[in-house]
Amino acid sequence: MPSITSHHLFVKLVWLLVFVIIAAFWTTVYYYAYNFPYYDDFQSIVLFLTNYIQSDSLSDKLMLFFEQNFEHRIVLAKLLTLAVFLVTGQVNIKILIILGDLSLLGTLFLIFKFFLNKQISLLGFFAIVCLLFQVQHYEDTISWATCSLQHAPCLFFSMWSFYLALHRKNVFWSSLLATLALFTSANGLSTIFIVIAITACSSIPKLHKMTQATFLLFVTALHLLTIKIHSGSMLDHIVNHVAVKSVLLLSFVGQLADTNYTSSMVPSVVLGFIFLFPLTIVLTKFFTKTLSDVTTMQWFSITGILTLLFVGFLIVFARGKMPDFDGYRMDRYKIYSAFFGIFSVAFYDSYWTLSKAGSLLKMGVAAAALIFCISSYYVYYDKITHYNREISANELNYDWSKTIYYPVVFEDVSIENNLDFAQQHFLLSDQGRLREIVRNIDWEKSKASIDATIADLPDRFVISNAKTNQASPQADELYIVATDAVDNQPKYFCLAFNNYVRSVKGFYTTFRKSVGTEFTSTFYKRKLKPGNYNLFLLSVHGEKTVSLNSIGKITL
Incomplete structure (x- = not known):
């Protein structure tokens, strides 16, 4: 009886920590997110809505949604911006950040569904909560609306698309979510092909498979053929310095061990190898004809890892001919680091229940994830507050001298007219x-x-x-x-x-x-x-x- 009682108390403690961790994260978002545009926000939010309001042509208004933002078409960000404006009569940057962050809760709900089906343990679920609701990825979820409306939402649509496809749910909704991922960020391109592959291996009617593939490939081809790639010859970039870039890719995968703080790539490379090892396990099972041992949760994790790996490939290989030892470690990509950890924990969780040593390992992973979550608030406090102050300083500089000072590299000769119009019509600032x-x-x-x-x-x-x-x-x-x-x-x-x-x-x-x-x-x-x-x-x-x-x- 005492052991049963202590087990119940332990379960209650874990769930209490889950809610505390989520609440602490959302409190941080609310406190530090700032209602003023920053960098890309001027184009994707301020300039978009300015042009939308000033345009009299329905076709021109529609085309604004599909204009490029670098190599991306950020249709979702623009739809949410317009929706907030139509509902409230104004645009609040902080509200847009919060809307983007709701995708984190949506992704967690997917993991929770696997938990309810007993495909992941409570401690595994707890570790995922700790990795998801921490502040290492502050640029993606706290400080920058453009990132908040792109990265996590793109993963959200991708994972829901995979979930429906793996469970042989409605092909229409799976295809629609994959399309939304594509038009939330260019990083969602891989979602299209993964969903087609999942559906092709399922038992649904061939007509449905062919219809889905035709539709998704047509939309993707139309998207790719009408978009301009600014980074040069991608093929030339991919085939140069492959060995060095492969090491950087491993480091990108393992950026939970942030190389900006560890002063060494070794921890991130080792962690990257661990996070990618599930792919090796599945390949081994494929050649040994034991794929039936792979659970739906593990397939779900594999699809997530493949999606993230595509993002890493774009960042490390496709952006330039020479290896970029600094670009891949930028904080705006840390949301992908978190998800590499999340999908790895979800994949390995079923193996950790097979022995007493596995149970101890599971406890260790959960404890390590909790320590990481708590520590992230201290480690990244400097950067979070710096962004908050930098953006709020922009508001004062514009009030006083019509100058957008941060980031220093930002230059836009038309920003004064555009921002004046925005502040008069929809970008109403808080005090x-x-x-x-x-x-x-x-x-x-x-x-x-x-x-x-x-x-x-x-x-x-x-x-x-x-x-x-x-x-x-x-x-x-x-x-x-x-x-x-x-x-x-x-x-x-x-x-x-x-x-x-x-x-x-x-x-x-x-x-x-x-x-x-x-x-x-x-x-x-x-x-x-x-x-x-x-x-x-x-x-x-x-x-x-x-x-x-x-x-x-x-x-x-």
Whole structure:
């Protein structure tokens, strides 16, 4: 009886942790997602809806949905943007991010259906929750609407399409979902061929198979023949440096061991090999004629791994002739790292129940996934808050000087007219936190000045504090503000980059990190209008200004 009681308590604890993990993730999304466009968002959201509203032709409106966004056609993102506008009369970037993230819950529901059918254990399901609802993939789910509406939703449509096909459900819905995946992101191209292959191996009538294949191949051919590939000769890229790119592909697969932090590719390559080994197992079973041993859950995982592998192939092999040791590890691809882990856990789960050692391994994997999930909040806090502050700084810069400052590489000569129209008609902004903080600041009554070094370089000003000076030890955020020397009005709002003070205990009790004592900030001259500017260091703690210090002047 005690063992039964303890088992029930353990099950209740696991389910409690499941709900806590999901709730913590969604709270983070709600708090850090910001209602202002960033980078691709200007084209895929602001410019799209601007052109849609201004167009009088029904055919032109329809064609806007199928315009390219790099090598993608992001029809879903545009449909959701239009739907939000038609329902609410405005577009809220944060709402779009949240809508995109609902696909994570939809994918989890699929895994839950396998759990109900006893094809995956509770601990396996728990490990999947930990890998899915963590913040390593913050660019895809918190900071960037374009990513939020592409990557996870594309996987969502793909996996539901595979699920229906594997269970011999309605061919029409399976085909429709595959088409949605294709027009959510170019990464959904593989979904078309995988679904056709699954249906071809099923026992449904041949007429249905042929109809599905004809329809999907026709849509895919039409899509590919009318899209422009910007990255050059793909064949030339694929056949060069195959060995090195193969290692990078393994590293891409295993990016749960983020090479940006491990300072070595070895952990990610090893993890990549483990995550791809299910393909070897299935191939072995194929040659030994034991494929009947593969469960539906495992086939589902294989289809997921193949889809993700296609994405990795595009990123590592197809983008350039030379191996790119930095491009594949960008944080905007971390959602695929999470799903490689998820499908691997789902595949291996049935093997872990075969022995006592397997059960211990299952416990170890679940514990490791939980630790990873919890740790991701600390490890990626710096980047999450940086994006939040960068985008909110854009809002202030545009209010003050009609400038989109971040990212620095972003250039669009028409953005002023387009964004003005958007703000007047549909892009209604919330009262941002930073806007509230700076609203009542008297820029003429700053505290005593502090020493700072201002390096005047050909294309930029680099401002850094003197080694003997310290920023406020209570500050959570530091910014450099440039005010017009004539009227003392703020013109440019720039992040002050700094190292956070390391304090694990402090972080998990306050969910904040305080900044270190040194900072540096860069003003790029091409982003500034000619004039004389006074510079101030703005230190912020929580929701209030801590201090405002004068740090010098610049002239452009």
